[in-house]
Every structure is written in structure tokens, then in C-alpha cells.
Amino acid sequence: MFSSSVWHDAAVWRISWLSLALFTLTVGGYMTWRMLVPAEPQLARRATTAFLAALVVSFVYAGSLLQRDAMMYESVHMASHLVVMLVLAPLAVMATSTSATTTPAQHVLARATRNPVLCFLAMALVVPLFHLTVVGSKAMVNNNLHAVELLFFAGIGVAYWRLVVSAVPSVRLPTSAQRVAYVALALPVIFFSGVAMTAMPKPLALMSAMPAPLALRDVHQAGVVMIVIGDGVLALYAFVILLAGRRGSRTPRTGSFGPVPSAVGPI
Numbered sequence: 001m002f003s004s005s006v007w008h009d010a011a012v013w014r015i016s017w018l019s020l021a022l023f024t025l026t027v028g029g030y031m032t033w034r035m036l037v038p039a040e041p042q043l044a045r046r047a048t049t050a051f052l053a054a055l056v057v058s059f060v061y062a063g064s065l066l067q068r069d070a071m072m073y074e075s076v077h078m079a080s081h082l083v084v085m086l087v088l089a090p091l092a093v094m095a096t097s098t099s100a101t102t103t104p105a106q107h108v109l110a111r112a113t114r115n116p117v118l119c120f121l122a123m124a125l126v127v128p129l130f131h132l133t134v135v136g137s138k139a140m141v142n143n144n145l146h147a148v149e150l151l152f153f154a155g156i157g158v159a160y161w162r163l164v165v166s167a168v169p170s171v172r173l174p175t176s177a178q179r180v181a182y183v184a185l186a187l188p189v190i191f192f193s194g195v196a197m198t199a200m201p202k203p204l205a206l207m208s209a210m211p212a213p214l215a216l217r218d219v220h221q222a223g224v225v226m227i228v229i230g231d232g233v234l235a236l237y238a239f240v241i242l243l244a245g246r247r248g249s250r251t252p253r254t255g256s257f258g259p260v261p262s263a264v265g266p267i
Helices: 017-036 041-063 074-095 104-112 116-132 134-139 143-165 176-198 212-250
Strands: none
Touching: 017 041, 041 074, 074 116, 074 143, 074 212, 116 134, 116 143, 116 176, 134 143, 143 176, 176 212
């Protein structure tokens, strides 16, 4: 399905000293935050697991073609967006959900991202904005704009996924059915954006090293990546949330060491 010119060096992996320094600062900052913010034991284990998973994904992202070739191929560019918005963002939410109550800073963030309609509309706007308009084409040729683009996807992703995987009951949607429906709402946004890309008559941005026919083929491949990977990941999340909700409804809410906190297992 994908041309060998795009994915032939997928196994090549490089990491820069700057990335290593950022990872070190991230680990140090997270450990400091965990020492300062009280955590419930079960949620602390989940948060640590999520943080380690996010660190591994970030490490692979920074050293792989997702970072290296994101400014060369639209299909790789698309895959990098999906990793940030659909993988790193929910992991970041779980990594910072260590208590069923909120700190003052978290309370401010919760108030800003409490409305599910606004969070969904923000996601529904940003996805086509950066893939179907001239904004996305400019990000393909400007590293600074690409960095801003990734920050947008990260911020929108965190706001969106807080309503699904946060450990704070007052933040996330109250029932698993609502969370499944909320995730399902994103499926057509990803799907129709991907379809629009596969139907483009010409690419929005032409890389100087890529002939127009190859550039157009790469844009069409990016649309396929969006549909297959984007909607595939969302469907998987919805399925896991549904299973977790059914299992939770059959599981007693007490354990060997007392009541199980209601915030455990929000997905």
C-alpha cells in the first residue's frame, strides 16, 4: 500500500543529544512532581505505568522516521500527528492522574476543559485545519510551524482525553457509555478528513525533492494512514472502555484493604 520511497528506512533509528537531555529533564520533573503531589496507591501505579509507556513512545518517536521524515512525507507527517494526539495525549492524562481530587493547578485546567462539546469541537476543527487547508501545507515546509502544530495536537488531545481517562470523577464523563459515545464521535472526523485527503486532486504542498505525482500519491497515502490508524486506534479505545465498564459493573467495589476508590479504572 505504501511506496518504498516513504517507508524504506523505517528500521533506521537515531536519537539526538538534545532529545536525551529533554528526556532527562522530563523524568526529573515528573519525579519531582510525584514527590510534591499526594497520590493514591492504586492510581499511583497506573500513573507510573502510563508515564513509562509515554516515555518509551516519545523515545521511539524522537529517534524514528516519525520525527526524521515528518517534513519530507505527508504520510509520515500524518502518522506523527496521530501518535501525539491518540497515544501520547491519553498517556499524559493518565500519568498525571494520581488522585481522585484535584490540586489548585489541576482544578484550573479542569474548569477550562470541563465542557465536552467545546473539547470535541476544538478537536473537530484542528484535525481538518492542519490537514485540509493551507495551514497544513505551510507546516510541511516550516519546522517552527510544525512544532506549533504538534503543540496544538498535544493540547487538544489532552483536553479531549481528560474527559475519557482522567482519574478525577468530576472531570471525566460519568459513565462508560458516555465515554464510548464521546470517543465514537471522533471517528467520522478522522474518517472524512482522511477521505478528503485521498480525493485531493493535487497536494497542498510540494516538497522540492519530490515530483508532483509522487507528492500527490504520498498525500493520498496520508489519508489512508489517517483512516486506518486513526479510526483503528479510536475504535480500539472505545472497545476497551466498553469492556472495562462492563467488568466494573460486575465487580464488587470493595477489596481486601477496604473500599476501592471510584476513580480506579476510568477506562
